[in-house]
Amino acid sequence: xxxxxxxxxxxxxxxxxxxxxxxxxxxxxxxxxxxxxxxxxxxxxxxxxxxxxxxxxxxxxxxxxxxxxxxxxxxxxxxxxxxxxxxxxxxxxxxxxxxxxxxxxxxxxxxxxxxxxxxxxxxxxxxxxxxxxxxxxxxxxxxxxxxxxxxxxxxxxxxxxxxxxxxxxxxxxxxxxxxxxxxxxxxxxxxxxxxxxxxxxxxxxxxxxxxxxxxxxxxxxxxxxxxxxxxxxxxxxxxxxxxxxxxxxxxxxxxxxxxxxxxxxxxxxxxxxxxxxxxxxxxxxxxxxxxxxxxxxxxxxxxxxxxxxxxxxxxxxxxxxxxxxxxxxxxxxxxxxxxxxxxxxxxxxxxxxxxxxxxxxxxxxxxxxxxxxxxxxxxxxxxxxxxxxxxxxxxxxxxxxxxxxxxxxxxxxxxxxxxxxxxxxxx
Numbered sequence: 001x002x003x004x005x006x007x008x009x010x011x012x013x014x015x016x017x018x019x020x021x022x023x024x025x026x027x028x029x030x031x032x033x034x035x036x037x038x039x040x041x042x043x044x045x046x047x048x049x050x051x052x053x054x055x056x057x058x059x060x061x062x063x064x065x066x067x068x069x070x071x072x073x074x075x076x077x078x079x080x081x082x083x084x085x086x087x088x089x090x091x092x093x094x095x096x097x098x099x100x101x102x103x104x105x106x107x108x109x110x111x112x113x114x115x116x117x118x119x120x121x122x123x124x125x126x127x128x129x130x131x132x133x134x135x136x137x138x139x140x141x142x143x144x145x146x147x148x149x150x151x152x153x154x155x156x157x158x159x160x161x162x163x164x165x166x167x168x169x170x171x172x173x174x175x176x177x178x179x180x181x182x183x184x185x186x187x188x189x190x191x192x193x194x195x196x197x198x199x200x201x202x203x204x205x206x207x208x209x210x211x212x213x214x215x216x217x218x219x220x221x222x223x224x225x226x227x228x229x230x231x232x233x234x235x236x237x238x239x240x241x242x243x244x245x246x247x248x249x250x251x252x253x254x255x256x257x258x259x260x261x262x263x264x265x266x267x268x269x270x271x272x273x274x275x276x277x278x279x280x281x282x283x284x285x286x287x288x289x290x291x292x293x294x295x296x297x298x299x300x301x302x303x304x305x306x307x308x309x310x311x312x313x314x315x316x317x318x319x320x321x322x323x324x325x326x327x328x329x330x331x332x333x334x335x336x337x338x339x340x341x342x343x344x345x346x347x348x349x350x351x352x353x354x355x356x357x358x359x360x361x362x363x364x365x366x367x368x369x370x371x372x373x374x375x376x377x378x379x380x381x382x383x384x385x386x387x388x389x390x391x392x393x394x395x396x397x398x399x400x401x402x403x404x405x406x407x408x409x410x411x412x413x414x415x416x417x418x419x420x421x422x423x424x425x426x427x
Contacts, residue, residue: 007078010085011037012044017291022304038074058289078137087121093269103410112400121421123383130160150195153325154340166325199242317349386424
């Protein structure tokens with residue numbers, strides 16, 4: 001049997017059993033022989049790693065598992081690298097969520113100024129992983145679902161040589177919700193956007209356009225478990241002629257979202273700390289040999305389906321269609337070639353190619369994407385070069401920020417709070 005090695009970076013994450021479950025379910029077509037579990041947190045790595053090994057043994061699979069804190073050891077000769085890192089852990093997320101509230105800004109881990117600082121912390125670490133891959137496993141694919149996934153993909157795909165894809169479970173969840181709402185299976189769904197700024201812009205049933213009927217009924221997706229969902233007004237989706245992902249509630253209903261965050265006893269990061277503690281206690285139980293149902297409360301539903309099915313499609317050169325984050329390459333005429341977008345792609349062994357969307361004419365979606373992509377490009381430059389000027393430009397462009405005095409004050413406080421992880425700003 002030929003060796004097939006998958007390395008999971010950030011394997012101490014409580015999401016890892018999702019990935020192990022996916023590897024087990026697809027083992028006939030994806031015959032993994034070596035699995036490297038790498039994390040800098042030895043305690044979490046041991047707990048999650050031991051559960052992963054029990055799951056593999058319970059499934060009767062012969063997979064050699066390496067648990068290590070050494071990045072190079074994990075990457076050496078890997079065929080696929082799955083990255084799910086959280087720089088600064090959940091404590092940093094709590095700062096991203098709580099500090100902005102003092103300045104009248106939404107605190108959230110992937111959008112707004114909270115997501116901005118997560119990008120500043122994460123991009124340099126992901127760049128290092130990619131550069132080590134260039135030396136140790138230059139032919140491997142890097143599949144990243146560390147947040148903010150789209151901004152990280154913008155950096156990796158334009159400033160490294162590795163083959164990489166940005167992944168999120170929002171598209172697969174939106175598709176599932178639409179199928180459930182319509183009680184239909186054989187649908188063709190058009191999905192356009194950036195990571196966490198995305199829309200369903202068309203639906204066809206057996207070749208017939210049913211999207212106007214869907215909009216008139218006010219049908220929307222149910223959203224993500226880790227977002228407090230209020231729902232979109234039917235007039236909103238009819239006005240913009242698109243079904244937004246649940247993250248767009250932060251844009252279209254920002255005052256309500258801000259007030260909700262201010263009134264919460266705990267931020268989402270603090271809730272996740274409690275969930276994570278309970279999960280880790282559960283993972284320690286020797287009798288646990290499968291992914292526990294409680295993991296769904298963490299917000300990672302369908303990650304294994306999205307991630308491992310993507311690996312399977314690449315490895316077996318299936319040419320399947322997956323919605324992922326890749327460079328535009330002409331797929332959307334209103335975006336630049338090197339803009340990373342979240343769209344349907346044909347996935348094969350050598351390339352993940354976006355499917356061209358002809359004659360796209362939804363001006364609202366186009367303009368929202370162009371605006372937020374400008375923010376993302378400035379964010380990448382700020383993260384790569386430690387540039388305060390690029391950082392301020394990013395914050396002034398972002399639709400959830402804008403106000404200069406408060407943006408500057410919040411930026412300075414958050415930069416000081418995260419100083420340990422922002423060494424690029426200290427030279």
